[in-house]
Amino acid sequence: VGGMMCNDCVSKVKTNVAKINGVRRVEVSLDDGRANVTYETTQTDPHAIQTTVNELGFVVTLPEKIQPSSATLSVEGLGCDLCALSVQRVLTSKAGVISVTTSVEERKVLVDFYGYEVKASDLCRFINNAGYPAVVVSEQGPPDLASALFSVAGMTCMSCVNSLEGLLSGTKGVEGVRVSLQDGTAAVVFVPSIVTTFQIVEVINDAGFECHVKHRVPGDSSDSEATPLLKTASVKSASSSSLKVPEISSRVSPAKDDSTLQSPPRVFLLAADGRNEPLEKCHLHVRGMTCASCVSAVEKNLLKLEGVAQALVSLLAERAEVKYDPRKVSPLQLVEVTCDLGYQASLIEDLEYQYGEIELRIKGMTCASCVSSIETAVLKQPGVTKASASLSTQRGHFVFDPEVTGPRHIVHTIEEMGFEAAPAGVNQTDVDHLTHAAEIRKWRRAFLISLLCGVPTMAVMVYFMMFSDMDSHCCLLPGLSLENLLLFLFATPVQFVGGRHFYLPAFRALRHGMANMDVLVMLATNISYFYSVAVLAYFMAAQADHSPMTFFDTVPMLIVFLCLGRWMEHLAKRHTSDALTKLISLQATEATLVTLDDRGEVATEKQIDVNLIQRNDLIKVIPGEKIPVDGKVARGTSNVSEAHITGEPLPVAKEVGSAVMAGSINENGVLLINATHVGKDTTLAQIVKLVEEAQSSKAPIQQLADRIAGYFVPTVVLLSILTLIVWIVVGFSRIEIIHKYYGTVKGMSDSEVVMQFAFQCALTVLSIACPCALGLATPTAVMVGTGVGATNGILIKGAETLETMCKVKCFAFDKTGTITRGTPVLVYVGLLSQAKASSSRALLALIGTAESGSEHPIAKAISSYAKQLLVTDVLGSCENFEAVSGLGLSCRVGNLSGILNVASDKSTDSDRPDLPLVEVQHIGKGTLQDASHEGAWDGTHDVLVGNREWMKQNSVVVPAFVDSLMCRKEMLGQTVILCSVDGELAGVLAVSDTPKPEARATVRALKEMGFKVVLLTGDNRQTASAIAQEVSIDEVFAQVLPSHKAEKVQQLQTRGLKVAMVGDGINDSPALVHADVGIALSNGTDVAIEAADLVLIRNNLYDVIAAVDLSRKTVRRIRINFFLASIYNLVGIPLAAGVFMPFGVALLPWMGAAAMALSSVSVVTSSLLLYLYKKPVLYTGPGPAKTAIGANMRLADNLNCSDGCEPSSARRVDDKGYPLRDSLLPEICIQRQLEGLPVDDLSHSL
CATH class of the missing domain: 3.30.70.100 (Alpha-Beta Plaits)
Known part of the structure; x- marks a missing residue:
């Protein structure tokens, strides 16, 4: 390949060639200027590969080793050497012709050519055009190929696959092989004239497998089935004939290079007629x-x-x-x-339920005909099931199948008709609703309007109270004073304009037989106003010589303080939804839609509304942009911040194939994302939905408050009437009590004073009573609590969950995936002192190489650790591999010397924070052999890996102390493996599903908080007990089926315990449903787990402690709010009724209104204090522990191992999961002290 200048050129060639059907492997070298391509001859040819690379702008020269075709042509008129030279010149100038040999005597031409570039018939045509009639006498080309799919039984691991592929590849006549361990099949392309399917079956059977032919595809049949190697619906045979796709091709996608960018295909079958x-x-x-x-x-x-x-x-x-x-x-x-x-x-x-929906704004509709034409046109589109347009609202609602069409197609259809269409914006409306923007504007405007009359009213009151007497301002007319006139003028606009926000809701409530806070306000203002108008009119009609005391001042003052209170209340409420508002604001409003050309390069980019994104769209996200939809990375690498969704503070690395979530922020790389979930199906939308449902739910304590509020208003009205009656009776019987407070008013009779004071107390009772504080006590705290939980990675699905969590007395944990990691890891390496492999690196290099070809979880755990330890991606070579199910494996391992020498030059294990926690110990007696010197591991070595029986069958002696060690490990629930090298036992390995780093601290913290902790698992009792002991759980229910876990939860509940079940949300779902509180651990993208009441998004077990702590603090805040609301009403109503007047304390109605407004604001502000909540974190750093929980995490630093055992590499970890290399796990040290004792003394010591 000529013209490649950089690695981008290499990547471009590799990517585009890998897309060609039939290409299985591509290796491109910039230094050599070469590309080695492995392909299936029945599916593509070198010419297609050459054309693809040429189109990229490079010069391609094909190698000479491609097998050419040859043809013998009979040419009439070939009478002399000049004619022969002319024919030669014509043919050699054509592409694909290698050589031309002419025979004038026989009048024949022998041509060697590449059949993929030129055909024999083309050669005849070239000669005919030169004036020499020619026909094809004979033609020889590459052998016709056939393929067959064989069913192979007995393969157990990847070593079997490699062995079988190597065996078949070496068989004469076999051109290509692919063996699948998962399907138990071997697909073979072969030359039928050299080898037959029967012979291939014999070769496989001789290798120890059971084989029979599953599919047979001859290469010379134009209507036969395609080769089983072909996994796509479009094929090309060696003879360029069309082949029919087998049924299996629709289920299995071709193996492609991971770097190749592909759109997810829709599933198709190729019908018999080719459609x-x-x-x-x-x-x-x-x-x-x-x-x-x-x-x-x-x-x-x-x-x-x-x-x-x-x-x-x-x-x-x-x-x-x-x-x-x-x-x-x-x-x-x-x-x-x-x-x-x-x-x-x-x-x-x-x-x-599976259909997509979209609401569109449609401009340009002028009549019913426009509506009908739009609906008809859209319904004609494939996949659209419902279309509804409204002329009055200029909107349309459409339902469609996202598998067939999408919102962009609908918008395009409408725009082609001459109308303008765009998604109806709903996001900003949602945000405005949560931020109370409209309510804040309404009450601010009402307050300012009321203040225009309220300030003059206060000025008039102060002036006439302090600077004027009754004689100087009475009267403009008989019974009408200047003061009353001014107060009437200021009160009337407020009564009929400023108070409308209270009166309309009050009338609606009364019409439905209900009474709320607005009813109390309406009663107080209307009684004040109309009583004042009535008494003033009476005095004027009676031509009185003085003007009466009125309550005109109450109306504007009451409305001013009430509007101010409502304004402040909504300002405070706005912050209760901060978390939910922030989540909704994370949603991107626009996205960059890209399309690709045939070479996989970006062809077009277009900015579209996020609501127009369809499933399988390709979206470009540049650094700093929000990711608009859930999807998978199709191209590019970057770090993505998911802090607002999962609570994870550190950016998460994303590469090709990684899942991304809507709302997360791309930090430093350009990503192309394949949309998998759009609209309401995204993770962000599900989180928002769950939080909204939680915030709108009612806790039992709130339901009690609602019942109290239902009786509150009628009770207050009765108390107000009772206050009026009592003070009238008291006033007329003992007027001196009122005079002590009210004084003697010149010009007013005692009866006027009594009625004035009685009405004042009754109105103040109506003004000060506030059911709002009771009603706000729970919902505001729940909204803030659930919002704070969501920002900390804790999704609480309802207010009842918060309250129930505070009553929980018992926590039941699932084991696998909850307490433990869920995958086995290497935990122990025991090295026999007298063995050759007396270092952990040498032993793990041997066993890791032997296990590297296996897909078994235990084998993967060992080989994975070996690669990490040796800092390599490739271990040694493995041959003569043999595995016996249930026993073990044997093989010859070589090429280890170089790997071990390189590893020895790296940093020591103690400087490797990336290594998992593994205990390493020398066992047995004898002198350690030096296995680290150069050349110690040259050559090959016989390796056996397996159990006791496998060692016995291969005559490897297992000492008694090793057998005893294995028993002790197995008692801890670990899987123990033996290894021998060159016929000599070399080491013992233990693999286990280990507890999560935070599991022990979580259990201890729960115990300190007074909870009972139990373990529920389907695992055997021995393993369950070992794990329970390791994390300090006292009670274990082992060997419990998923359906029986629910019965165990009910059994705990019959003891009078409120039970919280913590599981992974899948096989624990019955128990999660039956528990009082179900807690599910999630990976952040599966937050809609219906069985759970609470979801931990970060998948961190210690968040259980945070959930308990947050629930307790939220419920405590609710109780504080109820206390404030109750005390306010219990003290405020008697104060307003004049009960404390003998002590010189009484209130005017406007003072009661101010106090009422303050009560609601105080309750909301109390709830907002929850935003100061700090989630408890697991203390793992060095230095003194700061809490009791932290003290439990401190580990002994000065424990010694007996018998001179090598220090363990097991260590505690820091907050990032990295081990801290300055202390030993005490449990391991105690365990090793036991292991160092003689076998006979073990039981006595225990």
């Missing part, structure tokens, strides 16, 4: 599934049906989505197969 027909899709409701195994069983059995191309089963939704060929299978057959498995299945007829 592409999309599969149909149906949904089944499947009940009775309890775990991931159930899901796997349903999927596998559905895929076994002929015609089923894809089956996706959701455990939580209890639904199965199946894509199938309706010509081969029906939905009823799918239901029948699922029922045969023991589940209850039914076909979902109403698929409305």
